[in-house]
Amino acid sequence: MREQIEALAALQRVDQSLRDNTQALQAGESRVAALAEAVQVHQTAVVAAEQELGELQARQRDLEARLSATEAKMKDRRMRITRIRNDKELGLAKREVELLKEESGVIETELVAVLDQVDDSTKRLEAVQAELASLTGARDTEAEQLRDTIGRLGAQIERDRSRRNQLIEGVDGELRRRYEMIFSRRGGVAVVPVRGGTCQGCHMHVPPQLYNQIQRNEQVILCPNCQRMLYWQPEGEEASE
Numbered sequence: 652m653r654e655q656i657e658a659l660a661a662l663q664r665v666d667q668s669l670r671d672n673t674q675a676l677q678a679g680e681s682r683v684a685a686l687a688e689a690v691q692v693h694q695t696a697v698v699a700a701e702q703e704l705g706e707l708q709a710r711q712r713d714l715e716a717r718l719s720a721t722e723a724k725m726k727d728r729r730m731r732i733t734r735i736r737n738d739k740e741l742g743l744a745k746r747e748v749e750l751l752k753e754e755s756g757v758i759e760t761e762l763v764a765v766l767d768q769v770d771d772s773t774k775r776l777e778a779v780q781a782e783l784a785s786l787t788g789a790r791d792t793e794a795e796q797l798r799d800t801i802g803r804l805g806a807q808i809e810r811d812r813s814r815r816n817q818l819i820e821g822v823d824g825e826l827r828r829r830y831e832m833i834f835s836r837r838g839g840v841a842v843v844p845v846r847g848g849t850c851q852g853c854h855m856h857v858p859p860q861l862y863n864q865i866q867r868n869e870q871v872i873l874c875p876n877c878q879r880m881l882y883w884q885p886e887g888e889e890a891s892e
């Protein structure tokens with residue numbers, strides 16, 4: 652039985668390593684995915700900001716064209732006024748110039764507002780571009796390191812799996828099932844030593860009669876408190892654990 656419980660303890664060390672490495676691997680993969688996602692979100696934001704700026708600039712060009720057309724027309728009408736001799740016609744021409752002046756005033760006001768918006772939009776685009784650049788840099792640097800880590804963990808997991816398969820062969824099937832059940836229910840600790848009369852899984856004192864049974868190593872004894880498998884470890888042997 653001592654050999655069986657020792658094989659289980661060895662199996663547990665491999666299983667704990669497998670569990671830790673698998674969790675670390677998953678964390679690494681999630682981080683890589685999160686970095687890629689952040690970059691993608693910012694790429695979309697850059698596209699949206701570019702589109703917004705493009706629309707505003709088109710509006711700006713349109714207003715500028717309308718303003719210069721209106722101003723050209725106004726200049727033309729003013730020059731004509733100097734040649735008009737008829738009072739009625741002069742009145743109409745002056746009225747037209749007034750209207751053109753009003754129109755160009757309206758366009759100018761709108762243009763000033765659009766120029767402000769172009770300014771703000773340009774700043775937003777530059778900010779989101781800068782953020783994208785820094786995120787892309789972080790992703791490239793971090794993802795490279797993570798790829799190394801993930802590769803290393805993957806190799807370790809492979810080694811652990813083949814070691815586990817070897818160890819399993821030395822363990823009785825029924826005992827293994829019990830071990831696996833306890834391992835999954837008790838936070839990855841199924842086999843624990845008893846030291847100084849205390850279960851090292853839950854730190855409760857083991858009754859003396861049970862302690863004697865454990866020392867005989869004839870059968871697998873479960874801790875009455877935490878239900879883990881107990882084995883006896885003489886004082887001073889902790890270093891080998």
Ligand SMILES: [Zn+2]
Binds near residue numbers: 850851854855874876
């Ligand atoms: Zn216990």
